[in-house]
Amino acid sequence: MIEIIIADYQNPTHQTAVVDLLDAYARDPMGGGAGLDDHVKRTLVPALIAQANAFSVLAFDEETPAGLINCFQTLSTFQARPLINIHDVAVQASYRGQGISTLMLNKVEEVARQRGCCKLTLEVLEGNRIARNAYSKFGFRGYELDPELGSALFWEKKL
Numbered sequence: 001m002i003e004i005i006i007a008d009y010q011n012p013t014h015q016t017a018v019v020d021l022l023d024a025y026a027r028d029p030m031g032g033g034a035g036l037d038d039h040v041k042r043t044l045v046p047a048l049i050a051q052a053n054a055f056s057v058l059a060f061d062e063e064t065p066a067g068l069i070n071c072f073q074t075l076s077t078f079q080a081r082p083l084i085n086i087h088d089v090a091v092q093a094s095y096r097g098q099g100i101s102t103l104m105l106n107k108v109e110e111v112a113r114q115r116g117c118c119k120l121t122l123e124v125l126e127g128n129r130i131a132r133n134a135y136s137k138f139g140f141r142g143y144e145l146d147p148e149l150g151s152a153l154f155w156e157k158k159l
Contacts, residue, residue, distance in 0.1 A: 002066060002100060004107045007056035015045045017058055017065035025068070025090035030128050055111065057104045059091070066095040069104045071111075076118050084112045086122035089131065101131075105138050123154045 007014040019041050025031040036044070048054045053074065059067035070088040075081070086108060091100045112120055122140065124131050143152040 001061075002098070002103060003060045004103050005058050005060070006107070006111070007058045009045055009049045009056075014056075014058060017060075018048070018056055018068060018070075019044055021058075021065050021068035021090050021092065022070070022088060024092060025088060028090075028093075030125060030131070031090070057107045057111075059095075059100045059104055061095065065092070067091040067100040067104050069101075069108055071108055073115065073117070079118045081118040082115055083117050083119045083121060084108060084115075086120060089122070096130075101134050102138060 007018055009015065009018075019036070022044065023036045023041065027033065027035045048056065048070070051072065053072050055071050055073075057067075057069040057071070058065060068088065068090045069086055072085050072087055073082050074085055076083045086105075089101055089104070109120060120140070121143075122135065124135060126132075144150060
């Protein structure tokens, strides 16, 4: 039976699960194909603890970590209300196709509603059709303010 919980960043089992699941995701082609470096493994949980707006959702199959979502609460300036940005969604390969991402997304939505958030946001690779389908079924859509101007694009500038 899959259990969905909010991670306690002080709990060593949860700390290990967050790092191991994110590392497995980073090793996947959809996560870049290279694992986390040792510095990130050592500093990730303390960095999450330092972010008062961060929370993580974990899926456990008894004692086995099966899935992770890392989230950050921020602000929608157009609505002057909080929103939750879903930053990472990871499900261990052996658990994919069992609806775990939907169970975790339900928990994120529950937290967002409790906090009075106006929306959930996330990014997904264009070629990640499985994730795109899952997010679409959950109710996510492309973002646009004016159809004539098209959909928003997610860009980055590495520093």
